[in-house]
Amino acid sequence: MNLIIKWKLKTFNSKYFSQIRPVLNFWKDKIKLTYSVVCLPKKITRFTVLKSPHVNKTARDQFEMITYKRLIILNIEVKEYSDFFKIRQMLTKLRKKYVNVQNKFEVTSKN
Secondary structure: OEEEEEEEEEEOOOHHHHOHHHHHHHHHHHOOEEEEEEEEEEEEEEEEEEOOOOOOOOOEEEEEEEEEEEEEEEEEEOOOOHHHHHHHHHHHHHHHHOOOOEEEEEEEEEO
16 A cells, blocks of 8 residues: 655745755655655745834835745555554654744545
């Protein structure tokens, strides 16, 4: 049986994505795991704030917030029931390690 896990990541700092590959390579040896990384488009949100709201309309500050997104598709071959516990352990460790990253897992099985 194959498990397909879609892992969506969203963060404001793109440096976190470079830290994920070594972790996946570590788990690749323990579990029969193949993965692919899909870069999703970044979202740029810009907004303007007036410095002094009473008189100077021309005095403004502009800010932007960039959200980076990735989709990692994990394909795991499961032969024994004990492999499910290893996979669950892997997912909980990944979720706890990357606190500044929004995680979303979607699990499907394929026979």
